[in-house]
Amino acid sequence: MRLGIGIGWRPEIAAEVEALTGIDWVEAVAENLCADHLPGSLVRLRERGVTVVPHGVSLGLGGADRPDPERLAGLATRAELLGTPLVTEHIAFVRAGGPLTASPRLEAGHLLPVPRTRDALDVLCENVRIAQDALPVPLALENIAALISWPDEELTEGQFLAELVERTGVRLLIDVANLHTNHVNRGEDPAKALDELPVEAIAYVHVAGGVEKDGVWHDTHAHPVTAPVLDVLAELRSRVDPPGVLLERDDAFPPGAELAAELETIRGTLRSAARAGTVARAAVPPSSPAAPAAAAPAASSALPTRSAPSAPSGNERDTEPLGAPRPGARDRTAVAQTALLSALVAGTPAPEGFDHRRLRVQSRALAAKRADVVAKVAPELPEILGDGYRPAFLSYARSRPMNGGYRRDAMEFVERILVSGGLPDPVAQRRLTHWWEDRSGPRPPGRTTRLVRAARAVLVGK
Helix, strand or coil: CCCEEEECHHHHHHHHHHHHCCEEEEEEEEEHCCCCCCCHHHHHHCCCCEEEECCCCCCCCCCCCCCCCCHHHHHHHHHHCCCCCCCEEEEEEEEEEEECCEEEEEEEEEHHHECCCCCHHHHHHHHHHHHHHCCCCCEEEECCCCCCCCCCCCCCCCHHHHHHHHHCEEEEEEEEHHHHHHHHHHCCCCHHHHHHHHHHEEEEEEEEECCECCEEEECCCCCCCCCHHHHHHHHHHHHEEEEEEEECCCCCCCCCCHHHHHHHCCCHHHHHHHHHHHHHHHCCCCCCCCCCCCCCEEEECCCCCCCCCCCCCCCCCCCCCCCCCCCCCCHHHHHHHHHHHHHHHCCCCCCCCHHHHHHHHHHHHHHHHHHHHHHHCHHHHHEEEEEEEEHHHHHHHCCCEEEHCCCCHHHHHHHHHHCCCCCCCCCHHHHHEEEEHHCEEECCCCCHHHHHHHHHHHHHHC
16 A cells, blocks of 8 residues: 655644644554553544554564564554554664573663674564564564664675565665665665665655764754755655655654644655656666666555565575574574673673774763653653753663663662662652652562662651
């Protein structure tokens, strides 16, 4: 099916999205939706015939472990609740450690790039097949933005995506902002990536804004879409007419009029690129050796119900399996990803071959992301701590890797403050103590609980 022009639905801009005209579909972060009911805004949009696509961020299909059955079941439930034609996720890993490495489980709290190696591709392909079998609708996977590059990669991004599609039949969600990010941060040519990937497998396209600081592009989704990103969109449109294009915005939300203007700019970019492609093809005689065989291919308008892996291509190694990864591939991938994530969130030495400066940038970005998300899931904490919230959280994050969800992270952050001496302001201390006790739940009191209760008793007695 053709999706058309859409926008990322977020609770903060639900009213603005509903008021936009010419919106054919929206995308909602799957993990932000309840499994048994939808927000009223999404219900109203669906009643108007607007398609809603769930976009997952936590499966970690590029990780060394097989996909978590509960996470897959949750995504499947949301797909059925929405009546969606497809679901989407990312080519990324988000956690590492655990049984495969006999080390503590670590959470990145963000999407991290997988190495473009044969081992990682084998693991990803099997994980994708597991996910496809568990989902009621087709799956599409997104290329991610990256601040860092893995050493000794064996494939380009386009080659990696092409082999993934060939071996699994998965669809692609191409984020042109991420292609631009990887151009700035890793020196990768977006045009080359587009030339190498199978454009006929594109399910839809993301467009988003970002900002460059000190030579590093940050894919913020909190800034207007820039001209270089629109240029990549035009490059893609010159090759294929994508079934859908969607504007993403996740923070610093502008008024509805600015969102509408950005959507119109995207429409204009697509129209201009389509016209330019038509003129260019018409200018070359059909008999000329340089003439394209046909117009730019259109991505299939029908989403497959289930795609079987195709046979290996002629340049694929004879030993490459179509089923399980080769022996040791998961273990080797697990060791590599755990070493990288540990360096980023636990301060262990950087693995050999990585750019140490970029690792520091990525490490700071992960900590900042944690601080931002914890502030959203626990908005009382910035209110209680005021200007001291962010420096206190970043100090905590430097020594305490994330090993659970963001709500658990918020609890552990507060426990750290209370155990380490609390706050100098007795009113703030009392509020923080109450906040923690209200959320700690009925469980046997451990050392932290006893300390918190003792601190509260002292405060009450004053």
